[in-house]
Amino acid sequence: MGTERGSLRSLRDANRRRVIEALGQRGVASRADLARATGLSRSTVSSVVADLQRAGLVAERSGTDAVVHEAGVGRPPVLISLDRSAGGVVGIDFGHSHVAVAVADLSHTVLAERWEELDVDHAATDGLDAAVRLVEQALADADLPEDRVLGVGMGLPGPIHMPGGTVGSTSILPGWVGVDARAVMSERLGMPVRVENDANLGALAELVFGAGRGLSDFVYIKVSSGIGAGFVIGGRLHRGVGGTAGEIGHTQFSDSGFVCRCGNRGCLETTSAAGPITTAVSAARGERVNVAQVIELARAGDALAQRVLADAGRAIGVAVANLCNLLNPQRVIVGGELSAAGDVLLVPIVDSLRRHAIPTAAADVDVVAGQFGKRAEVMGALAVVLREPRHELASTVAEAVGERA
């Protein structure tokens, strides 16, 4: 009998974790959505939700302010989300010249955001000090006590050695080399911290909050000072065995091209990232222009700026076509600083894709701009914790049910 009761309890605990996990991933869902997502029966889901409601961990929401439910048309079902008292998450993004912080609850509602311009490249300690201060301010803005923070996601604009999270390049973040940013931040905040690279953060931001919501397979391309990709395959971020998947910027285009920072020659980045684009436009105009100015010129009809951006788009599109042949995604989402150029960049990417991908792969995919601009990385830092690792978040909330029962 004892064993039987024990196994019943462990089954109930496992079901509870599955429901919390599915709800945490979606932010807002109906009981039917959760039954579909977990494979549990409607009655089991309803019973688990009732437990969670008794513990004050789940709140019902009116349909009007909630996201579109998966079932589609018809009378809107009652939507539920994890209650704010179940906890929240923090995202931190270190750019080259800013620190951004955001706080969200488990219904995926962003509660507070803070942004500070700062020369992050200069020294790691300045950046870390600023981030700690901004986290404190943002938690106060969000009215979320520190002990309710379930996890912190953090983005660094450089190659990160996983799983430790140290920065490993002298050329990208000179002031940060060898700093174990994850460990330092975790100790300063007294919270668990997960580190992710910028292209993966962009992919996660779109998966949880943006143009990748509800998609199982898509590719996020970040076009900025470098060109990187984040892959969502089967609904999960694909990092590769060493965390370096997605280095699309180092696709080789020419044996006799410029030498690249990676040590090879003729990589996509040497012709089509922010640096070569601004260099080409500046040289032709005889004045120094930055990325924002190139985009503004192109929008105003400047043929030279349009041509340089279109050439970059065409080259990126060839690499994207190869990617589509390999991965067969539903969508390619283009983010990063240069995505602000809009169709001037996107249309040539689509043209190349149609020209170079196999017809079936090209027919399955659409190309859209990312939804978050400069906020992509900080939104992704929130998404890191909301989305992965699923089990840790679910376990933490599931334990709270026991404590409150």
Ligand SMILES: [Zn+2]
């Ligand atoms: Zn390279």
